[in-house]
């Protein structure tokens with residue numbers, strides 16, 4: 001799976017760039033039309049824009065997620081609600097007493113999985129190892145070459161289906177959520193938005209933003225990092241499990257122990273950050289306006305170590321290009337009388353509360 005992801009974030013990055021650039025540009029145009037003079041919530045627009053890119057990466061250019069978007073969104077909501085405050089999460093035996101809760105979750109997983117079943121069946125018939133069209137082909141190719149480290153007969157259709165479900169849900173939801181947080185913060189901090197506009201105008205000068213511009217736009221990177229730090233959208237990441245006795249930070253941890261990492265504590269360490277509660281992107285820049293490598297390494301929204309986020313590179317490129325493209329075209333303004341809440345809705349992924357904005361055209 002990681003090989004397939006790598007292909008589209010390195011050698012064939014241009015494919016991903018085209019999808020993101022196209023979808024982010026159309027989304028920006030739509031938002032200007034819809035919310036240019038009447039404020040509204042941009043959540044559906046951002047979610048659909050992110051989902052359309054993710055879906056095309058998995059299944060090829062022009063593949064329209066269409067009405068399946070609702071199924072994927074429902075699955076995302078189902079996961080999030082389940083992880084919100086479910087007692088089953090910490091006392092798994094409760095599933096026998098509360099079967100309804102598990103059934104609900106299983107149903108949304110089955111629904112989203114069915115999208116993949118249909119696609120995988122179709123793909124087994126048309127796969128050609130000489131023409132890798134998308135991530136599904138790339139995963140299939142690596143299975144056939146034995147690169148998954150498994151006997152290809154063991155890597156069944158069902159496992160490919162689950163892998164694609166993982167990439168679809170785990171890929172779309174945190175990416176779109178991250179974008180929403182960045183947009184909320186720049187609406188709440190118009191001075192930050194103004195600096196972003198100035199940086200884009202000075203560097204990009206009216207042509208379309210591209211992934212090649214990323215290095216020359218350090219302030220946007222600083223905003224990305226600061227939003228990731230202050231929000232910490234998955235404060236404990238995902239649960240890990242020790243497969244042998246281990247030592248972590250000097251402590252003995254027995255085999256078969258569930259281990260959670262506390263990313264929140266790393267991001268809110270007062271001794272290191274000084275004012276962790278403040279949204280201050282400049283903290284990631286040195287006196288010359290360049291990114292401070294040491295500070296950047298302390299910001300870990302994708303986790304750390306061998307089981308950190310498998311989609312980190314893809315997500316960084318996706319969020320950067322979507323955000324920069326939208327900011328080049330639009331100014332996001334708080335709706336008159338709107339009270340912006342920066343505290344999250346709790347869940348597996350912390351998400352922003354609904355907010356309404358005006359979206360004005362810039363160029």
Ligand code: HEM
Pocket residue numbers: 005166167170171172174175178233234236237238239261301302303304306307308309310311312314315316319
């Ligand atoms: C901005 C977007 C994203 C954020 C902030 C994010 C964050 C994370 C975090 C914090 C973890 C847990 C790491 C840990 O506990 O150590 C994780 C795991 C994971 N992420 Fe992401 N992620 C994002 C996008 C993506 C994308 C685009 C994909 C797929 C294409 C993806 C696939 C996964 C998978 C499969 C795991 C489980 C990895 C494992 O257990 O080995 N994520 N992500």
